[in-house]
Structures are given as C-alpha cells and as structure tokens.
Amino acid sequence: MTALLDAVAAAGKRLVAAAEGKITFDARQALARDGDLALQEPGLWSPNRHCRLVACRDGWLAVSLAREDDRDLVPAWTGASFDTDPWSAVIAAAADRSAGQMAVAAQALHLPVAIVGEAAPVTPRELPVGAARDGLVVDLSALWAGPYCAGLLAEAGHDVVKIESPGRPDPTSHHMPALDTRLNGAKQHVTMELDDPDLIATIGRARVLITAARPHALARLGLDEASLFARNPGLLWVAITAHGWRGAAAMRVGFGDDCAAAGGLVRWLDGTPNFIGDALADPLTGLTAATLALEAMADGRSGLLDVPLAGTAAHFAGAIA
Template identity: 55%
Template sequence: MTAPLLLDAIADDARRIAALSRDMGRHVSIDPEMLLQRDIALQPPGLWSPNRHCRLVQARDGWMAVNLARQDDLASVAAWLECDDADAPWDAVIGLVKERATADLLERSILLGMPVSVVGEAPLAQASELHPATRPERALKVLDLSALWAGPLCGALLADAGLEVTKVQDPARPDPTAVATPVHHQRLNGRKSHVSMTLASSAVGAALDRCDVLITSARPHALARLGLTPDAVFDRHPQLIWVAITAHGFMGDNAMRVGFGDDTAAAGGLISRVDGAPSFLGDALADPLTGLRAAHLALRAIVEARAGLIDVALASSAADFARRAGLR
C-alpha cells in the first residue's frame, strides 16, 4: 500500500499541474493512485521490488539497491563482485555484497554500467536555470524521443494540457512498453501522434525544427552521437524547452550512470523501514514521480515564458518526494 503522505505529495503536484493547465485553457486531472499503476504482474514490496528485478542488500557499511533487470546486468555480476558465480548471480549478490564497502561497490558498478545505488545517496532536486522566451500563438508542439515510463508520462500529461505531442519510434530500438504492458502503453502514448524514424537520421533535426518542447530519456553521450548536445540544440533553437530525463542527472559526474525506477527510488530514500531494514514502497516509483515532476516543470516554463534545459533525474526526483513524504 502506497504511503499516504506520498499520495499527498503527488496530489499536491497534480493540483499545480491542474492550475497551470487551466492557465493554458485546459484542465488536467490526475488520480494519484492511477498514476503509479501499470498492467504487470507484481508481488508485494519488501527487500525485493514488486517486479522482482531489484533487491535491497546490506553491504558492510550501508544498504544498496541492485537492479538486474537486463541480461547484461546479470552477466556483469561476476565482474562486479570479482567472483565465479556467474550461473547464480543473485546468490553471489546476496552472499558477497555484505563483505564489501558501498563506495567500492558503487564505483565498480558505474564502471560496468550497472543500475546500482546506495540507499539515500541522491541529493535533492535542484532548480534548472532557464531564460526568457517568446511563445508562438499556435498550439505548442512536443517531440517525444523518450521511452519506458517517465518521459512518455511527461509527454502524456503535456498532451492532456493541449500540446501537440509526437512520439518518435526508432524501428531499431522500439519502446518495449507496447508489448510488455499494452494498457500502460496506451495510457502513456495513446493521445500522441506517432512516427517511425531512425534517431540517427537527419529527419530528427528536421522534426526538432518544428517543435517547441523536446523530451529525451537517454544519457548525454548517446544523444551527443545524434548531434543533440545543449550547445548545438540551443544555438539553433534558443526558444526550446528541453526536458532531459536521466537516472542521476544530465549534467555533472553522474551523467553516465545507469538507473531504473526501483534502484533510483532507493537512491532517493523513497523506501520504508521494517525492523531497521529498508523496504520498497511500490513499483518503480521513481518513474511516474519523475514523469509528473517533469510535466510540472515543463508546463511552468511554458506559462512563465521560459526556455532552456530542464534537468530531471529519477534519483533526485525520488529524493524530493521522499522529503515531502517525511521519509528523509
């Protein structure tokens, strides 16, 4: 059951979004409980996340969240822990992490590109530095290059607010939600226009020329290969709002870190305590909370006629909601 104070914090952001959308001539209504749902078989939260891909484990000097959702992560356990138990990765994690220091484990996981975090490590979210902008009289256009949950949810809420949102699907890297969670996918992307486009093609630049808001969920080095760097984008599109959603931040030392909804929720301290041990509160909570926060920040930038890069990290968004829910 979701913590009541967390639902209160979500409802508070929902009211802010409703007020901003009314200023734009629409009314966006958000059900806090529904915001956190997706059509997937789940187990009760505890040391294991409800989807059973992430586990809270105790290291020598603290608790960590280890997320082995991808085959690459399972295959990296032996190198991460310098062991031979490649055939039983979870046994190795549970048995060996307790002998190691969190700092060493975190450093090695980052080098290997694994979604691992220390519980409560994430700083609170910082305000983005935006500059004044001029908005066109027409309906604003959004280019949604994101995937999975947080970015598409941001786009869905912007569509509810009356923006024209185009969801880009790269045929080489399709968004897995359409197959894995079709009802959830429809809720996130059903109100958007859809185009199939290779992200490495010049068509992305042409599409960007026609949009007012850009949503991404890739790390900066991947976007840089597409020519999407802050300098290049804002030199050409100074009036653009770029919502950059990442695990631990688009700028700075953590920009290369990998993370998903459960491990970044733990990084933000969005967990409960049961007999002194941490416990997950829900399913990949950092994802919907980040999507909500990103939409709020984007709508506020539109209403206030501001532009620039809105850096929205899953971990720091979780930390912000954890603070507001009295969990840190």
C-alpha cells in the first residue's frame, strides 16, 4: 500500500499544479470513504465484501455481486440451481472453466466480472484546441469516481451543478453521508428528469459534462456525442466508464473493486491475488479525470475524454510495479 500511496501522492502533485494550487490534496484521504462503511482487511475478498477473487482453471476472476439483480443472474451464468448460494455456485463453476469462458458468459449477462490483469493502461487521445478556458461544469454522475472528479473541479473554483433524477438519485447521501459531503458538498444541486429538454439546454451552455454511465444508456436519453457536440462544440465531456467508451468495452459493467483487479492492482502472494484496498479504481479514476479535465480546460481543449476505471487502475499498477 505504501507504493500506491506514493504513486497517488505523485498524481496529486500534478492535480494541484493543474488546479493552480487551489486544491489541498492528501493521498490517504483520497482513497478513503471517511469511515462510512465497516470495512474489513483486504484479501481474496474486497474490504466491503461485495467482490471476490475467484480461481479458474487457468487464471483468476474478480466478481462483484453487490446488487441483488446480479446475484439473481448467477444460476444463468453458472448453471447452478436457484437454491445454491451464489458465491458457492461461482466458485464451483470457475474451478472447471477457463477465465475467458467465465468472463465472456458473465459479460453477456452484463455482470460486473473481469479477468485479473486484463486491462491495459489508458492513454487519453489528444483533444482539439479552440474552446473557452472556463464555464459551467455539469455533473450527471453518481457514486464515487465521477462525483469525486466533479468535486475536485468545484474545489479548484469551478461552478459545478450536480443534476439528479428524482426516480434514481445518487445513493451516496443515504449510504455514505460523510463521503457525500466531501464529494458533493460544494456543488449546486438540481433535481431533474434526465430526458428533460432543460437538461439538454443546460449542457448546451456548459463547459464540462461529467458522466458515469454506459454510452447506450445515455444515448437513450438524447445524450449522444453527435447531438451534444453539434449543440455545443466547445464542450469537454469527461466520460467515466468501467472498461471504455467505445467498442465492445462500452457495454461492460464494472465497479471499483473488480475494475481495480482488471487493471492488475492486486498483491500476489504465493500465486494468489489479493485486494490491496477499497474500490481503488473509483478514487484513482476520479483523481485522474479531474487532472485531465483541468489541464484540458487550461489549454482550451474540447471533445470527449474517455477515462475507464480498469485502464486507470492499470496505469497505477504499472506505476507501482
């Protein structure tokens, strides 16, 4: 963990420089949820006990089953009976199958499952110059990575508005109030249906848009690249996803723990991977996305910043290797 904290501290120096010294950064706090959750020591299980590293015939998987809907899909994934404990079913099925077979079958069901070490470090593409250097930041994200990115932009002095659907609000304020205060306390808060024409109008005059949903889900709401950039060519869209914005990766589901393992951000002990922290891909991606956004704004750049959790985790895994 010390090596990771050193890498995060180095990334924090770049963030502070991009924010022109307006941000106070502490590496240890950046990776913490401020005591909202009763966490346990990491090992085969993540500290929140929602994700487990599972041995396959030829490798390892990271499997997240935090949601009831995902646990309900385990019989379809593994072939186990409906009365079998979900984790027992996954462990038994994986022992007889390859990691690739298990991962492909899980991804077809949109389960948050990844092969340990599968992701490559992310390399953001160069964005065109010609946009304004400041303006409204619209935060449509939820949970940790996206809100952390937007919260850092607010701390850096930018005007940030967090827009939430009344039917599906960000659950962080309910489950983790201390973290919610840190991530979202400095933002304006607006409740609005995400298909409301006023949202499109707001994005049309924004400088930055932050999302943390898959592109096809956003497109159903009219939030697609062609439409939004036609309306607002100077927009900087920070797109945070599990595995990437384009291609087959765009359909994949993932969370902070399984994406950290996908990036290889684990500790190997006698041939067995172990988690080294709590949902690490989330804060690392929020930090990275905020830094890239601040640098892009300073340079007057616009376009889509593709910042995947797994690829970001891979970058930090490489930094501490």
